[in-house]
Amino acid sequence: MINTKLGILAAACAFALAACSDKQPAEAPQAAPTAATPAPAPTEAAPQDSMQAMTPAASAAPATPAADVNAAANGKPTAQITDCSTEFEGTDAMQYSISSIVVPASCTDFKITLKHTGKLPVAAMGHDVVITKTSDMEAVDADGRAAGQDNGYVKADDPRVIAHTKLIGGGETTSVSFPVSKIKDGGPYTFFCSFPGHSALMKGSISVQ
Ligand SMILES: [Cu+2]
Structure with a gap:
């Protein structure tokens, strides 16, 4: 598991993300592609806790079977729901605090607070929450990047965007509400951060149950 995480981490850092770079040298040998354990992790089971895996304590832990990679969505919890709303965090380590959102089917509207x-x-570590069909995420992310920071890295009036918050920096909070009917059918749906490069780590599933 650890080797797997580091392998994924190496891939994540290869995205040239500044957040990883200062710590990478110490761990680089283990993160090399030639690590004994192959990296079997499907990209959808994204390495959301890979940054934490860089701590010395985690590095010293024994390897565990790769099957664990799919367990419990990388160790991050599902969002806590209160009255048809949820609040979760984004960090300077380019992470959301949750890995999935399950919206109660009884809700008419749902509010997300980041x-x-x-x-x-x-400008350095902006975060937002953008909801799209999972199949649209990549294209919406690319168009958002092209739209630039002035547009919060979301293309204006993009019909594929079901809902999105504004882009915020450290210390800020933002919210968005949307009709649950928009994500009831036709999924699966994904939420992600559209700041360039962040969706590699900052994404998760959103569904209605
Ligand atoms: Cu972000």
Whole structure:
């Protein structure tokens, strides 16, 4: 598991994400592609806790079977729901605090609140929450990147965007509400951060149950 995580981490850092770079040298040998354990992790079971795996304690832990990679959505919890709303966090380590959102089918509207608990400014570590069909995510992300920071990295009036918050920096909070009917059928749906490069780590599933 650890080797797997580091393998994934190496891939994540290869995205040239500044958040990883300062810590990478110490772990680089283990993260090399030639690591004994092959990296079997499906990309959808994204390495959302891979940053935490870089701590010395985690590195010293014994390897566990690769099957664990799919367990419990990488160790991150499902969002806690309160009165048809949820609040979760984004960090300076380019992470959401949750890995999935399950919206109660009894809700008419649902509200998502994102709290950026970091300190970095929006230009360096901006976060938002964008909801799309999973199959649309990549294209919406690319178009958002092209739209630039002035547009919060979301293309204006993009019909594939079901809902999105504004882009925020450290210390800020933002919310968005949307009709649950929009994600009831035709899924699966994904939420992700559209800041360039972030969706590699900052994404999760959103469904109605
Ligand atoms: Cu982000």
